[in-house]
Amino acid sequence: MTEFRPRQFDLIAFDWDGTLFDSTALITSCIQRAVVDVGGALPTREAASYVIGLALMPALAHAAPDVPKDKYPQLGERYRHHYLAHHNDISLFDGVLPLLSDLKARHHWLTVATGKSRAGLNEALHTVALRDVFDGSRTADETAGKPSPLMLHELMREFGVSPERTLMVGDTTHDLQMALNAGCASVGVSYGAHEPKAFHSLQPRHVAHSVADLHAWLLANA
Numbered sequence: 700m701t702e703f704r705p706r707q708f709d710l711i712a713f714d715w716d717g718t719l720f721d722s723t724a725l726i727t728s729c730i731q732r733a734v735v736d737v738g739g740a741l742p743t744r745e746a747a748s749y750v751i752g753l754a755l756m757p758a759l760a761h762a763a764p765d766v767p768k769d770k771y772p773q774l775g776e777r778y779r780h781h782y783l784a785h786h787n788d789i790s791l792f793d794g795v796l797p798l799l800s801d802l803k804a805r806h807h808w809l810t811v812a813t814g815k816s817r818a819g820l821n822e823a824l825h826t827v828a829l830r831d832v833f834d835g836s837r838t839a840d841e842t843a844g845k846p847s848p849l850m851l852h853e854l855m856r857e858f859g860v861s862p863e864r865t866l867m868v869g870d871t872t873h874d875l876q877m878a879l880n881a882g883c884a885s886v887g888v889s890y891g892a893h894e895p896k897a898f899h900s901l902q903p904r905h906v907a908h909s910v911a912d913l914h915a916w917l918l919a920n921a
Contacts, residue, residue, distance in 0.1 A: 708884070708921045710860040711802060712851060714869035715813040716751055717891025720823065721792050723870075725785055726751050727892075730762050733777035739766040751892040752814045752871040754844030791827055792890070794910035799832050801918060808858050811836035812850040812867065812877070834858070845873040848881035855881075866904075866921060868913070875901035888913060 717723040730747040734740070742762045750758035759774045760766075766774055802809055810833055813820055817838045824830045835857055837850040855865055862882035867874060870891020878885035879901055887903040889895035895906050904920070907913035 706921070707864070708807065708866040709864040710808045710810060710854065710858055711866045711868065711917070711921065712810045712812040712854055712883075714752060714867075714871070714874045714891075715811055715815055715820065715823065717870035718868060718874075718888055719791055719795050719811075720827075721790060723748060723751060723892045725782065729778050729781040729785075730759065732781045733759065733774055734763040734766060736777040737763075737766055737770045737774050739763040739774075748892045752845055752869070752873040754814050754839035755816065757844055758814070791829075792910050794914060798910060798914040798917070799829075801914070802921070803832065807921065808834045808860070810834055810854050810858075812845075812854065812869075812874075813837075814839045814845055814873070816840045845871075846876035846880055848877055851877060851881040851883055855883075868917075872897050872901060875903055886913065886916065 713719055716726060727744055727747045730750065731742055734742055747762050750761045753761070755775055755778065756771055759778060760771060763774060799809060811820065815838055817840055820836060820838050835854055837853055839845070842853055843849040851865065851867060855862065865883040867878035867883050867885045868888065869875060869885065870888045871893045875885045875887055875898055885901065885903045887895060887898040887906045889906055889908045898906055905916045907916055
């Protein structure tokens with residue numbers, strides 16, 4: 700019913716890691732450990748965190764340029780080994796559940812657009828009991844990795860929403876570039892993987908410095 704539709708955006712797509720899920724430090728550490736495990740040079744924290752949000756294999760390849768391609772499968776296996784050993788130690792950022800609840804009450808369609816695999820996202824959604832909160836999702840292994848706009852294009856097509864009525868929320872330049880490529884508005888968050896000084900050229904509507912800041916902006920402007 701149109702009177703209950705949100706003011707500006709019908710569809711809000713969230714990145715997962717570093718935006719909703721407090722996993723940036725763990726993923727960075729797992730990438731570093733995996734590279735060393737297969738004989739590569741230890742990536743810096745900045746290099747390892749930069750690739751968060753990309754599909755797994757392109758991310759690992761970027762973080763480990765000295766690792767030969769024939770070791771990429773082993774590199775992926777070692778990353779998964781380290782991540783699975785600790786993934787139950789991480790959780791949603793404080794304030795995420797009330798944020799999503801308020802947006803749901805305003806009848807936004809809530810979706811996830813993530814560089815995680817489908818299996819990884821399903822496991823995370825099950826772990827934090829969010830499976831029924833989101834109306835849809837896309838992962839890099841079933842569409843295309845960021846910053847390709849394919850995830851957002853498919854979500855918009857699924858819900859019959861135009862780019863002008865779609866908002867992407869993410870913590871990396873990959874997220875904001877994907878939104879720009881799809882013709883959508885975006886909001887960046889500064890508490891995740893990428894430094895917010897890199898966001899300006901990608902034209903986010905807002906850069907939120909906390910979940911509370913994000914919550915307030917979305918309620919006032921989305």
